[in-house]
Amino acid sequence: MNSLPEPILLRNRREDRPATLDEYRASGGYEALAQAIKQYTPRQICEMVKDSALRGRGGAAFPAGLKWLGVKEDAPHPRYIVCNTDEMEPGTFKDRVLVDADPHQAIEGSILAGYAIQAQRGIIFIRPSYEQGAQLLERELEVARQAGFLGKNILGRDFSFELDVHRSAGRYICGEATAQVNAIMGHRPHPMKGVHMALQGLWGLPTLVNNVETLACVPHIVRNGPEWFRGLARTETGSGTKLYAVSGKVNRPGVYELPIGTTLREIIEGHAGGMLSGGEFKACLPGGASTRYLPRQFYDLEMDYDTLKAVGHRLGTGAIIVYDQHTCFVGATLNLMEFFARESCGWCTPCREGLPYIRDLLWRIENGEGKEEFIPMLRQMAGHLAKSYCAFAPGAAEPVISLLTYFTDEVREHISQKGCPFKNVQKPRPHLWYPPEE
Ligand SMILES: Cc1cc2nc3c(=O)[nH]c(=O)nc-3n(C[C@H](O)[C@H](O)[C@H](O)COP(=O)(O)O)c2cc1C
Ligand code: SF4
Known part of the structure; x- marks a missing residue:
């Protein structure tokens, strides 16, 4: 594990109080x-x-x-x-x-x-x-x-x-x-x-x-x-350190200041103390909720802007949310869409209407009301989000796009089994608008 000799931005961090x-x-x-x-x-x-x-x-x-x-x-x-x-x-x-x-x-x-x-x-x-x-x-x-x-x-x-x-x-x-x-x-x-x-x-x-x-x-x-x-960077085009905020299924969630370009494996297994309860890394969001799920095949990737871009991903804020093998990605994405649908400022139609649509489709899939045709509908709605007025909606589309790229089998399993294979606790049925009942 290659850690910094001394932190730079967090060099005055102490447990009990701010630096004077x-x-x-x-x-x-x-x-x-x-x-x-x-x-x-x-x-x-x-x-x-x-x-x-x-x-x-x-x-x-x-x-x-x-x-x-x-x-x-x-x-x-x-x-x-x-x-x-x-x-x-x-x-x-x-x-x-x-x-x-x-x-x-x-x-x-x-x-x-x-x-x-x-x-x-x-x-x-x-x-x-x-x-x-x-x-x-x-x-x-x-x-x-x-x-x-x-x-x-x-x-x-x-x-x-x-x-x-x-x-x-x-x-x-x-x-x-x-x-x-x-x-x-x-x-x-x-x-x-x-x-x-x-x-x-x-x-x-x-x-x-x-x-x-x-x-x-x-x-x-x-x-x-x-x-x-x-x-300070570990990569050719990178510079400085990065504050990686690690949360989710790890033993030591927290903020780690590391050379930019430290690999995901080192961040999780070294600094964040490994996976919680001996779990297996399934995927993470590498830079907050507006980025794409980064699955296991990228575990040794250097966490920097250009390295992630080269494989079709974004470092975003460097906030790494870690998921293990027990995570249901339909449920995780639904959770994010509830946030985005609520936070849309409502100024433009693709975002204001598209996000609740996606949220409702995911809710139905997660709760046993999913249909095969929902998958192309999700793709289409995620595509519409790219036509919005600001970067909010394209960011919100990222988890959905990656759900359909990396975890389509999991989505299909929900549909064929009429419910969540991870047996998530079901929430009461909210009022769903989309797609309208026949
Ligand atoms: C929906 C949305 C939310 C954002 N929230 C933040 C934020 O909380 N903090 C932040 O620094 N940048 C945020 N940004 C990015 C800012 O628009 C802007 O790019 C950034 O503040 C510029 O600073 P930087 O170049 O130092 O990153 C957000 C962007 C979007 C689209
Ligand atoms: S995309 Fe931006 S401008 Fe359009 S509704 Fe969403 S937050 Fe508002």
């Missing part, structure tokens, strides 16, 4: 900010992030440096940065650990992003169930302000920046960057198509939205250099 400002500083915290504003131009920081090959950790894996360079030097002011700590993707809990362990790391990363694009204001957007984290951040933001890292003329230089916490109203779609911008402005949080955030984000002005894990990497990149960051 003094502890963060003792581990090199805020050195990057001082270096940045004294030695480097904002553009140089953007270039550094680009050279580090850091990719967004919020799910889409967009190159962070390219996004930052998208805010042109002559773009209008004021400019904004948003630190996305919404984290409502089922199975994902890395951002919570990151903030709770070392809040100043998230704060410093956000200030550096602010400096790099010459923003005046930053917002940490956090889900309401992370109230403890929100209060912690508010308290530590004040500590950072008192220490001269926030506010007017930071560290005596010509850079002023304010950072606040914004609590989400608590819907999954608010994590999507353009919906988040609407939410912050107090509008209905529907996503916006064709909006170039670097030009027209919050209040029509240049805005940078990054995941909190992405931002937390930046102080380390500035302090140690882009090459060092790239060298």
